[in-house]
Amino acid sequence: MSEIFDFTPGNSPVLVSVPHAGTHIPEALAKRMTDHALTLPDTDWHVEKLYAAAPSLGAGLIVARQSRYVIDLNRDPTGTPLYPGADNTELCPLSTFGKAPVYKPGQEPDAAEVQERVARDWKPYHAALESELARLKAKFGYAILWDGHSIPSQVPRFFEGRLPDLNLGTASGASADAGLTEAARAALDGPGMSLVLNGRFKGGYITRRYGRPADGIHALQLEKALIAYMEEDPPYRWVPARGAAMIERVGRTLKALLAWKPA
Numbered sequence: 001m002s003e004i005f006d007f008t009p010g011n012s013p014v015l016v017s018v019p020h021a022g023t024h025i026p027e028a029l030a031k032r033m034t035d036h037a038l039t040l041p042d043t044d045w046h047v048e049k050l051y052a053a054a055p056s057l058g059a060g061l062i063v064a065r066q067s068r069y070v071i072d073l074n075r076d077p078t079g080t081p082l083y084p085g086a087d088n089t090e091l092c093p094l095s096t097f098g099k100a101p102v103y104k105p106g107q108e109p110d111a112a113e114v115q116e117r118v119a120r121d122w123k124p125y126h127a128a129l130e131s132e133l134a135r136l137k138a139k140f141g142y143a144i145l146w147d148g149h150s151i152p153s154q155v156p157r158f159f160e161g162r163l164p165d166l167n168l169g170t171a172s173g174a175s176a177d178a179g180l181t182e183a184a185r186a187a188l189d190g191p192g193m194s195l196v197l198n199g200r201f202k203g204g205y206i207t208r209r210y211g212r213p214a215d216g217i218h219a220l221q222l223e224k225a226l227i228a229y230m231e232e233d234p235p236y237r238w239v240p241a242r243g244a245a246m247i248e249r250v251g252r253t254l255k256a257l258l259a260w261k262p263a
Helices: 111-140 178-188 205-210 240-259
Strands: 005-008 014-018 060-064 143-151 166-169 195-197 217-225
Touching: 005 111, 014 111, 014 240, 060 111, 111 143, 111 205, 143 205, 143 240, 166 178, 178 195, 178 217, 178 240, 205 217, 217 240
Parallel strands: 014 060, 014 143, 143 217, 166 195
Antiparallel strands: 005 060, 166 217
16 A cells, blocks of 8 residues: 555546545654644545545545645646746645645755655656556547536635635646537536536646546546535534435435546
8 A cells, every 4th residue: 555645546538536635644744834834724534534435436545644734736846836926836836825834944846846845745646547548548539537626605814704605627628529528518417506616716736737637637626615515614524414415416426437438
């Protein structure tokens, strides 16, 4: 078992990635972080539960074990901002979404340490993604990468007002076939949850890096508002009724991805 991620191969063209649900921080690193940061407020809480049934449907599943505070697997390894001109968190975050410091004064990582984390933690996860997508494309002729995320419904640092419950992103159409995107959107849509396509969250580095429809690899990101399936405040409790509804919504969307075939 990898210390960085858990991986269950599938028997279909679909691979689910969950890069921000991890909660592990190495002990030596934890000693350098603030007490508030160690509560892990920016974790994609319980997202691994939402996708736990993916392998039983035939989809592969890769879930990060390390916290995004160790390194953000959904950021460019060069440190290039995800949204140029907007407020962005770093490859190795120095502040929380609420702008509280992650590190005690003077304990922040320098450039050399960031590159060490890229080599040790970032590259293995992406090597696994790249290898599995190549295997799926070779076997099926195409591959679909679904990147699963969550975020508080209100984060003033990044957007005004309340985020929709379901935020589907395809890099404004560049990372996935239009028919596949519509199949996913239609499966996600329905009463009880609000939905937007390519709104504030258009897809992060993973979606943009791997989504190459012309080459037969499609990538979509779903950002879910935490409040749609759990309690947003500490201790971040799972709410069974909401969670079950979100699992059903996610499950039927994965089935739609599995049923889709390129034209």
